[in-house]
Amino acid sequence: MDYYLLALSVLPGLAICYYIWWRDKHEPEPKHLLIFCFLFGMLSTVPAVFLETMGQNMGIIADENLLKTFAFAVGVVGFSEEFCKFLFLRYYIYPKKEFDEPMDGIVYSVMVSMGFATLENVLYVAQGGYEVAFLRMFTAVPAHAAFAVIMGYFVGLGKFHLHKGKESLFLLKGLGLAALVHGLYDFFIFQVNFPSLQYLTFVVLFLAIFISFPMMKRLLHISPHKEESH
Template sequence: MIALIGAAVAPGIAILSYFYLRDSLEPEPISMVIRSFIFGMLLVVPIMVLQYIMQNEWNWRDGIVAEVFQSAVVEEFFKWMVIYFTVYKHLEFDEPYDGIVYAVAVSLGFATLENLFYLIINGTNIAIWRAFLPVSSHALFAVWMGYYLGRAKFSKDAKHERLFLWMSITLPIGLHALYNLIFLAVQNWLVVIVPFMLILWWQGLKKVQRAHDFGSKNLSSRPQ
């Protein structure tokens, strides 16, 4: 059981540590990051209940509907709501990269508990696959979400803030839906999912660097 828990938790902790340690400007209080991680874990059960209702009570059993709405829309929307209402207005969110840190923390909290449930049901033989695909994909969708939340937070006018907030929810939903549809619609999905994940990592790391660049400009413009 200890090995199973370790296999479920380790990928999320490792990826979160990576993004947390990339915050070279003003690292976030570890208590805030842990809190966000726990909030993400707490989302798992209500989301599973809602997905069960959609599938069994609303008869949303079609593959495309299930993958787009029950998975991508529901999961990313609730993660976004948690970040927006618990972190976005917080004083500790004081540089653009913070959006990435907190979004990744919430998403990996969700992915870690979900991963534990999957391993309990299916065994540790799928642990490596789960770490490289579902867990890391949740983190990478969160990078996009957090990047645009950071841009919104430090926008100079309300119009741009609304635009970036909209992008912070629609782009992760779109990426998550595309990720799910690859498994649903592509017979030899491995040929497609590997380059897709590589592109996600490449673009995600570019977002990390851009967030740092915006953060450096923001710090340099503050009154001394």
């Protein structure tokens, strides 16, 4: 892989990381934790591949059977990848004192996800070249970011008990919705019965990105550091 192709593989994820860091106006997170989250996201590709391989070995694959393809897309690919990201977010970052406002759920979730997406991108682009690099720059990488915002939104709400007694429910909702949207995005690509349905992947991508912005806006609005930053 040449340097230009490597740059095209890495820069989209880094650009999204910078954007999320820039949006976190009230109480920016320590840079070393952001970098650590990104690196863990890269490492989380390993258990995700392991879980996906287990699912395939159990016979859950994408084929002409739409239900089996849906189960593979949501239950194997979507859940495996989002679960591996969620584990680090929930059990390492979540308890830290630096996680001190709801928006941090989105910030840390996106950093983990962009680490995952960046390594995945490098591997795909190494095989597919410039065409794949440009395609994934506008599809797969921002899709991973949108899934992360959905997860991080509910993790942020759960952390600060904005809905009393529902912390676990919100954490599970974040994981479940991220896996579902991720799975739907992949399902329309994986299914082979109706080629025209593949275009619905872009609808899922657009909707996921579309709802990400009000989610970020709301968590910034309810930040306990909002007044301090003015």
